[in-house]
Amino acid sequence: MAKKLAESCGLGPAFSVIGGKWKALILWLIRTEPRRFGELKRLVPDISEKMLIQQLREMEAHGLVHREVFHVVPPRVEYSATPLGVSLDDALVPLAEWGKQHAERIGAPQAAE
Amino acid sequence: MAKKLAESCGLGPAFSVIGGKWKALILWLIRTEPRRFGELKRLVPDISEKMLIQQLREMEAHGLVHREVFHVVPPRVEYSATPLGVSLDDALVPLAEWGKQHAERIGAPQAAE
DNA sequence: CTCGATACTTACGTTCAGGTAGGTACCTTA
DNA sequence: TAAGGTACCTACCTGAACGTAAGTATCGAG
DSSP states (O other): OTHHHHHHTTHHHHHHHHOSSSHHHHHHHHSSSOEEHHHHHHHSTTSOHHHHHHHHHHHHHTTSEEEEEEOSSSOEEEEEEOHHHHHHHHHHHHHHHHHHHHTTTTTOOOOOO | OOOOOTTOOSHHHHHHHHOSSSHHHHHHHHSSSOEEHHHHHHHSTTSOHHHHHHHHHHHHHTTSEEEEEEOSSSOEEEEEEOHHHHHHHHHHHHHHHHHHHHHHHHHSOOOOO
16 A cells, blocks of 8 residues: 555654544643643634544543643643654644745635734 | 634645645656656556646646646646745755654554553 | 556545533532 | 633544545557
8 A cells, every 4th residue: 555655754754643623623732831721722713623522532642642631620631742752742833833934825715823 | 714823833834735645755866957747657656647737737837847848749748846946845854854764663553541 | 459557537435523512410599 | 690711522524535446548560
């Protein structure tokens, strides 16, 4: 299969883990500090709760995200980046830089601030 | 439209340009040397002709790929990476490295408590 | 005058990521 | 009793991405 080829450049595994519409953004947001579920919802208002949970669960299964539950009166759950998650985010930086530099040249679907 | 997301981390534009199943692989293949259409077909046997042409055209429109036609007896078309394409491929390298290093860990995701 | 090789093009079908809308369970405050 | 906040879960639906298969045009070889 072509997978051999794809894996030869390592992008296959990487994309399988940060691919999709939201994961990179979520990882970026929890990279510096733990975030609560509702906090992430507010930070990414366009995401549905279903997608948010789904992406978080997948990233947790991949070892990128740590989930910590506090059994307190109003439920409290915090998501944070694991070392693996941080390393992935680091690997994403050059790509993000490239995107920033060439955003205009591309018909960027990126909302300006 | 989602504004701010102050962390508009440039990944949007980047992903819009190398996202999808095949583009990164194609870029990788034409990065070092020009490749003919049929050659790419052979190098990526799992891709359909339709997808190959489609991805190449989109990348050409984004300025990542240069297309050169030779009006010869059996038609000959060569695709090569533009400087922009090369710069994108460079930005992809750390991600590819990450993918290589953690390929196995991802293949077998473990849920730890 | 058909065959194979080139590089596409087109119509149609399927799959799946992502979106919508509602519900659950718990506790607190009033 | 009811409203409101937390963090989820579930079924259903849509649309774009992706795939399949066939057709087009040109030419030289046989």
